[in-house]
Amino acid sequence: MHFLRQLIRFGVQEALSCIFPAAIFIILAASKIIDIPFLYRHDFILIACLIVQFLMVYFKLETVDELKVISLFHLIGLVLEIFKVHMGSWAYxxxxxxxxxxxxLYSGFMYASVASYVCQAWKRFDLKFVNWPENHITYSIAAAIYINFFSHHFMMDLRWIIILSLFVAFRGACVEFRVGRQRYNMPVILSFFLIGFFIWIAENISTFLGAWKYPNQDEMWHMVHIGKISSWFLLVIISIVIVVNLKHFKYKQRKKSLDYRQINIS
Structure with a gap:
C-alpha cells in the first residue's frame, strides 16, 4: 500500500509539473477541433500560449527568474526551428x-515548456543533484549538443560521440527527489532518457494534432521515428544544464546575502 500511495503522489506531482505542456496540448487540440473566427490557427496558438505564460507568473507558479530561463529556451528552440525548417527537416x-x-512564433513555447517542466519539478520534488560535473564540462557538452543539431547537416553527426561523453561526464551523478516525506535517487543519465522518452510521446501527439509535420507525414500521419528520442534526450540536457546553473547561482547569491547580513548584525 505504501508503494501505491507513493506512486500516486509521484504521479500527481508529475502532472502538476506538466501544467505548461498540458496547456499547450489543450490549445493544440482545441484549435484543431474549433474553428477560431478572425484568427489563423497558429496566431491563435501564440496568443493562447502567451496568456498561459502570463498566468503562470501571475499566480506565482513560476518566478520572474524562471521566466527568464524559459524565455531563453524559447529563443534557443525558435532559432533551431527556423534552421531545421529551412533545411527541410519538418514544416509548418x-x-x-x-x-x-x-x-x-508559438513553436518556441514547445521548447520552453520543457524548461518549465524542469523548473516545476525542481520545486515540487525538491530536486538535488549529487556529483554534478563542473560548469566548464556541462557548458561544453551543452554547447556541443546545440551546435551538432546544426552542423550534422554539413558534416558527420557527432551525437553518439556526445552521448558517450555524457556517460563519462555524468558517471556517478544522480538526482535526488522527494515524494511525500521520503527521498529517492536516480542516475542522472536515466532521468535524461525518461524525460526525452515522454517528450517523444508528446511529439507524436503534437504531430497528430497538426502542430507541425515531418516529410513522411504529408499525406497521412505516421508515428515519429523512435530515433528522435535521442534528439530529445540531448535537448533535455541543455534545458537541465541551464536550470541547474541558474538554481546554483541563485543559491550562492542568497548565501552571500545572508552572510553579509550576519556580518552587519555582529
Missing part, C-alpha cells in the same frame, strides 16, 4: 501572420 504548412522563416 498552415498560414500565419506570426511566422519567421516559415516557423510560427
Amino acid at each position: 504548412p498552415e498560414y500565419a501572420l506570426t511566422k519567421i522563416g516559415g516557423v510560427p
Whole structure:
C-alpha cells in the first residue's frame, strides 16, 4: 500500500509539473477541433500560449527568474526551428501572420515548456543533484549538443560521440527527489532518457494534432521515428544544464546575502 500511495503522489506531482505542456496540448487540440473566427490557427496558438505564460507568473507558479530561463529556451528552440525548417527537416504548412522563416512564433513555447517542466519539478520534488560535473564540462557538452543539431547537416553527426561523453561526464551523478516525506535517487543519465522518452510521446501527439509535420507525414500521419528520442534526450540536457546553473547561482547569491547580513548584525 505504501508503494501505491507513493506512486500516486509521484504521479500527481508529475502532472502538476506538466501544467505548461498540458496547456499547450489543450490549445493544440482545441484549435484543431474549433474553428477560431478572425484568427489563423497558429496566431491563435501564440496568443493562447502567451496568456498561459502570463498566468503562470501571475499566480506565482513560476518566478520572474524562471521566466527568464524559459524565455531563453524559447529563443534557443525558435532559432533551431527556423534552421531545421529551412533545411527541410519538418514544416509548418498552415498560414500565419506570426511566422519567421516559415516557423510560427508559438513553436518556441514547445521548447520552453520543457524548461518549465524542469523548473516545476525542481520545486515540487525538491530536486538535488549529487556529483554534478563542473560548469566548464556541462557548458561544453551543452554547447556541443546545440551546435551538432546544426552542423550534422554539413558534416558527420557527432551525437553518439556526445552521448558517450555524457556517460563519462555524468558517471556517478544522480538526482535526488522527494515524494511525500521520503527521498529517492536516480542516475542522472536515466532521468535524461525518461524525460526525452515522454517528450517523444508528446511529439507524436503534437504531430497528430497538426502542430507541425515531418516529410513522411504529408499525406497521412505516421508515428515519429523512435530515433528522435535521442534528439530529445540531448535537448533535455541543455534545458537541465541551464536550470541547474541558474538554481546554483541563485543559491550562492542568497548565501552571500545572508552572510553579509550576519556580518552587519555582529
